[in-house]
Amino acid sequence: MKKTPETLTIAGSDSGGGAGIQADLKTFQELGVYGTSVITAVTAQNTTGVSAIYPMTIQAVQKQLEAVGNDFNIAALKTGMLFNPGIINETARTIKQFGWENLVVDPVMIAKGGAHLLQQEAIEALKVYLLPLALVVTPNIPEAEMLTGITILDDVSRRHAAKEILSLGAKAVVIKGGHGTDPNHSEDYLLQSTGESIVYRSARISTNQTHGTGCTFAAAVTAELAKGKCLQEALFVAKQFIQAALSDPLNIGAGHGPTNHAAYRERGLEEQGVNKIEVFY
Numbered sequence: 001m002k003k004t005p006e007t008l009t010i011a012g013s014d015s016g017g018g019a020g021i022q023a024d025l026k027t028f029q030e031l032g033v034y035g036t037s038v039i040t041a042v043t044a045q046n047t048t049g050v051s052a053i054y055p056m057t058i059q060a061v062q063k064q065l066e067a068v069g070n071d072f073n074i075a076a077l078k079t080g081m082l083f084n085p086g087i088i089n090e091t092a093r094t095i096k097q098f099g100w101e102n103l104v105v106d107p108v109m110i111a112k113g114g115a116h117l118l119q120q121e122a123i124e125a126l127k128v129y130l131l132p133l134a135l136v137v138t139p140n141i142p143e144a145e146m147l148t149g150i151t152i153l154d155d156v157s158r159r160h161a162a163k164e165i166l167s168l169g170a171k172a173v174v175i176k177g178g179h180g181t182d183p184n185h186s187e188d189y190l191l192q193s194t195g196e197s198i199v200y201r202s203a204r205i206s207t208n209q210t211h212g213t214g215c216t217f218a219a220a221v222t223a224e225l226a227k228g229k230c231l232q233e234a235l236f237v238a239k240q241f242i243q244a245a246l247s248d249p250l251n252i253g254a255g256h257g258p259t260n261h262a263a264y265r266e267r268g269l270e271e272q273g274v275n276k277i278e279v280f281y
């Protein structure tokens with residue numbers, strides 16, 4: 001009997017479909033896993049920005065988590081926009097209750113247009129309650145800076161920030177390079193609690209179709225973990241997936257358009273040219 005791995009995303013809804021729950025479910029589907037979802041907030045959002053945020057009540061989050069936990073066999077899960085300390089506490093409590101492993105924490109804080117998707121006072125709750133449960137945390141550069149107070153200017157400060165995040169209890173951290181200053185490359189830096197580090201480097205694609213890159217990347221990692229890949233392999237596939245999604249733009253909307261979630265499946269595993277991923281140990 002065919003057994004499709006079951007996954008969960010705990011995140012906000014993006015009415016524009018490029019980030020949040022919508023990006024996660026599309027990515028899960030593309031990578032061949034079954035996706036369930038717990039919605040933490042509804043955002044009114046399109047490619048030009050976020051115009052309103054409606055957080056769910058803690059009870060609404062709790063009921064969704066229970067419904068999923070009582071019926072599905074979650075092989076891997078991710079968190080995205082969690083918005084406030086109450087939702088974070090409830091999420092952490094339930095993850096422990098159901099014994100869910102393979103947790104990918106994408107510490108979503110600020111959308112591209114500047115909207116705050118995490119309250120300032122929730123950063124502490126994220127650090128104290130959620131990060132210690134994570135198999136991997138996937139901050140972008142500004143999020144890593146907010147979590148640590150360290151300004152990331154070069155490889156040394158990036159490693160320093162990664163170490164600081166590991167000290168909060170996560171087993172691994174990937175500081176993503178989309179906000180980096182290298183005009184030619186985007187580098188994602190993995191540091192594991194074992195001390196092992198890997199750099200995943202791709203060509204930087206010149207495009208404004210970048211809405212939801214972080215959500216899509218973390219969802220791809222989650223899908224691959226659910227299929228039984230180790231973290232290092234899951235990150236490699238996720239980097240390939242996002243590179244394909246960026247290099248074949250859909251050109252939708254007037255602002256930062258969504259990435260193309262179908263590109264990886266449609267174009268296959270192109271490992272040359274713009275889709276080449278280099279790995280440095």
Ligand SMILES: Nc1ncnc2c1ncn2[C@@H]1O[C@H](COP(=O)(O)OP(=O)(O)O)[C@@H](O)[C@H]1O
Pocket residue numbers: 139140141176177178179186187188202203204205206207210212213214215217239242243246
């Ligand atoms: N212009 C780009 N070209 C190539 N890869 C990119 C580009 N922008 C982002 N990425 C990749 O997308 C993923 C998400 O990174 P990032 O944009 O830093 O996250 P976020 O969306 O959370 O801000 C990473 O794998 C990063 O390397």
Ligand SMILES: Cc1ncc(COP(=O)(O)OP(=O)(O)O)c(N)n1
Pocket residue numbers: 011012013014019020021043045080081108110111112113117210211212213214215216256
């Ligand atoms: C509902 C929702 N969740 C997360 C985000 C942020 O997504 P991200 O992948 O970091 O992409 P950008 O906002 O930076 O494009 C969001 N916008 N909405």
